[in-house]
Amino acid sequence: MxxxxxxxxxxxxxxxxxxxxxxxxxxxxxxxxxxxxxxxxxxxxxxxxxxxxxxxxxxxxxxxxxxxxxxxxxxxxxxxxxxxxxxxxxxxxxxxxxxxxxxxxxxxxxxxxxxxxxxxxxxxxxxxxxxxxxxxxxxxxxxxxxxxxxxxxxxxxxxxxxxxxxxxxxxxxxxxxxxxxxxxxxxxxxxxxxxxxxxxxxxxxxxxxxxxxxxxxHHHSHEHQDNALPEPHKPIRKTGHGSGLFSCGWVFHHEDCFDYWALEKILNGLEGISRIKGVIRIGHAWVFFNRVKDEHDFDKVAYRRDSRIEIICPRELDWEQIEKDMLACQIS
Structure with missing residues (x-):
């Protein structure tokens, strides 16, 4: 048996x-x-x-x-x-x-x-x-x-x-x-x-x-370098689209640090957003940023590896400019 x-x-x-x-x-x-x-x-x-x-x-x-x-x-x-x-x-x-x-x-x-x-x-x-x-x-x-x-x-x-x-x-x-x-x-x-x-x-x-x-x-495509690693002030950017939505994500170097309030202003200023998620280093602390449509919140997290941000929206945005704006929020 x-x-x-x-x-x-x-x-x-x-x-x-x-x-x-x-x-x-x-x-x-x-x-x-x-x-x-x-x-x-x-x-x-x-x-x-x-x-x-x-x-x-x-x-x-x-x-x-x-x-x-x-x-x-x-x-x-x-x-x-x-x-x-x-x-x-x-x-x-x-x-x-x-x-x-x-x-x-x-x-x-x-x-x-x-x-x-x-x-x-x-x-x-x-x-x-x-x-x-x-x-x-x-x-x-x-x-x-x-x-x-x-x-x-x-x-x-x-x-x-x-x-x-x-x-x-x-x-x-x-x-x-x-x-x-x-x-x-x-x-x-x-x-x-x-x-x-x-x-x-x-x-x-x-x-x-x-x-x-x-x-x-549903059709999906993406463009990024799988084996690339971020360098200080030079994040890796990964884009994709499918199902009527576009996505762009950034992975920043562990040493990169942000002025949270300046970065929050950038992320909340984007229009027509479906979702933004991020784990962000803001000095000795790290926070999780979460935006759904026009509502957002943030909280401290235990995560410590790197900063990463993902944007999902129904149209392709100027990812290059958004990246420049986020890098301008970095602090030493």
């Missing part, structure tokens, strides 16, 4: 750009059982990895990043070998996958349910975070991927309720409660707090994508 093969509980955590997925995963990690090891696969649309740097370094945690496109399309061929290597190297008790905010979940679900992983993974609830204010943004409502993130989710958490009006939250709740098949769990939350028991909800295999071809129409 064959020994029973233990499969790894696996969850996908989705949500549109800037909804708070990384914050949500960090809230789960704060309550991770000490006896368990978890593996996290993070996919970023941008070219320089930042989300991975925002996750804690702790015993029993293994984080792997796939930047530079969506794992549902441009990086699809890399997902299977990357996952296999991650599983073989870490033997985790749980696996969590965070796709980019414009990633269509169906392609990822198909791979996780394929013969390559049927004896390795136990795909459980897909959890989608939703900013209730997004239903008032036409570019979000026009996104087929956004709708299928909701369609394919077993659990939907209405996040950022502290920033939204009660009327906005109620409209979202009413809309979600009318979906069919019905969701297994709908709840409000702030700061991405997720009840860890939701991870073990059994996946509803009847959920279907409304726009199954949406992820097939």
């Amino acid at each position: 064959k020994d029973h093969i233990k499969t790894i509980p696996t969850n996908i955590i989705t949500g549109f750009l800037g909804v708070g997925k990384t914050t949500a995963i960090n809230s789960l990690l704060a309550n991770k059982p000490e006896s368990e090891s978890w593996a996290i696969l993070v996919n970023e649309f941008g070219q320089v990895g930042i989300d991975q740097e925002m996750m804690p370094e702790q015993e029993g945690l293994f984080v792997k990043e796939l930047p530079g496109g969506c794992i549902c399309c441009a990086l699809g061929s890399a997902l299977t070998p990357t996952l296999k290597a991650l599983i073989e190297q870490t033997h985790p008790d749980r696996l969590i996958i965070e796709p980019t905010g414009i990633g269509h979940p169906e392609g990822i679900i198909d791979i996780l349910m394929s013969v390559s992983f049927m004896d390795k993974l136990d795909l459980r609830a897909t959890i989608c975070l939703l900013d209730p204010r997004s239903l008032e943004q036409q570019e979000v409502l026009d996104s087929e991927t956004f709708h299928d993130q909701l369609n394919l989710a077993d659990v939907i958490l209405i996040n950022k309720c502290d920033l939204a009006e009660e009327s906005q939250i109620e409209v979202v709740e009413n809309s979600l409660n009318q979906m069919f098949p019905p969701k297994q769990h709908i709840a409000r939350t702030t700061r991405g707090v997720i009840d860890s028991s939701l991870l073990d909800i059994v996946r509803n295999g009847q959920l279907k994508a409304q726009f199954p071809e949406a992820h097939a129409h």
Whole structure:
């Protein structure tokens, strides 16, 4: 008789750009059982990895990043070998996958349910975070991927309720409660707090994508020197575009230091932005800068390797000028 093969509980955590997925995963990690090891696969649309740097370094945690496109399309061929290597190297008790905010979940679900992983993974609830204010943004409502993130989710958490009006939250709740098949769990939350028991909800295999071809129409390209290293005052710049969005990321030398307030003025002065993320050295301290649309915040972080900034927007900007403006904010 064959020994029973233990499969790894696996969850996908989705949500549109800037909804708070990384914050949500960090809230789960704060309550991770000490006896368990978890593996996290993070996919970023941008070219320089930042989300991975925002996750804690702790015993029993293994984080792997796939930047530079969506794992549902441009990086699809890399997902299977990357996952296999991650599983073989870490033997985790749980696996969590965070796709980019414009990633269509169906392609990822198909791979996780394929013969390559049927004896390795136990795909459980897909959890989608939703900013209730997004239903008032036409570019979000026009996104087929956004709708299928909701369609394919077993659990939907209405996040950022502290920033939204009660009327906005109620409209979202009413809309979600009318979906069919019905969701297994709908709840409000702030700061991405997720009840860890939701991870073990059994996946509803009847959920279907409304726009199954949406992820097939994403095209990505990027331009950068993979092996190049930044020099003082000479950052590495990496650009890419796809899915109707453009990205540009910079990696600065460890010694480069910024006047935060001057740099904040530059980053907040850019118009038509979808997302800006950065980890920035400002002397002896380092901060994480986070801008979604026209809202931003910052906080101290433990990260210490280098400064890096990523901009995502629906049109190509003058990256050369932006780089010059950021370099002008450096201090000795």
